[in-house]
């Protein structure tokens with residue numbers, strides 16, 4: 001029996017990321033083309049309330065509601081209820097999950113191109129990311145190091161998961177190039193699962209260059225906590241660029257440059273992500289990491 005039986009493609013985990021929603025609807029119209037595959041393909045629009053209102057979430061980011069604690073507690077808001085509903089239908093999170101693989105489609109307002117987010121313990125997903133990168137060389141692999149029980153991402157309720165993040169695209173609208181790039185990543189991912197099931201995965205590189213998340217940095221804020229500066233022009237649109245101690249990073253409203261004051265060489269990601277503004281974050285810092293697969 002094939003190892004991967006049930007695959008779920010998810011869009012609209014964030015309600016204003018229209019590309020993933022569009023990909024799911026397009027897939028629904030053409031789902032017959034996958035009927036001969038060795039697995040069952042299903043789709044889900046995750047945060048339906050937020051999709052209706054064209055906003056990221058109503059009360060809480062749905063993609064932070066899938067920790068064991070939140071899935072098993074009394075739901076406190078609309079997203080926590082929705083997470084429990086999704087977990088009941090497609091999980092339950094853990095070794096007995098009814099879903100073997102979740103591919104969750106996201107977009108970013110930043111210039112990150114095609115980014116593939118994988119989890120450290122998910123060897124099959126790391127292989128999937130390597131397979132996609134072999135076919136789309138500009139794809140970047142993000143490596144996350146989270147404890148599975150505390151992992152609060154939607155993908156964590158399946159046995160394997162890949163999060164596809166594509167940008168730049170503003171929230172709430174569609175662009176053909178971003179739609180196409182997302183679909184390209186998605187279709188390679190679905191092809192990979194077929195090859196995985198039939199034992200026909202081609203030779204993959206033995207060493208993979210990935211980026212590991214370190215931390216998010218706040219934008220400059222004044223004494224009242226209001227944002228009083230922005231991303232420095234030298235860094236704007238420069239995702240996955242080297243950032244050295246002393247390099248320009250932010251610029252205040254008055255035009256004063258604020259330099260990076262860390263003590264190690266790092267890399268930028270999610271530079272000026274619109275979704276970061278609710279907590280006044282300006283970007284993420286990453287570390288390069290090579291993985292053996």
Ligand SMILES: [Zn+2]
Pocket residue numbers: 013014017105106107
């Ligand atoms: Zn998202």
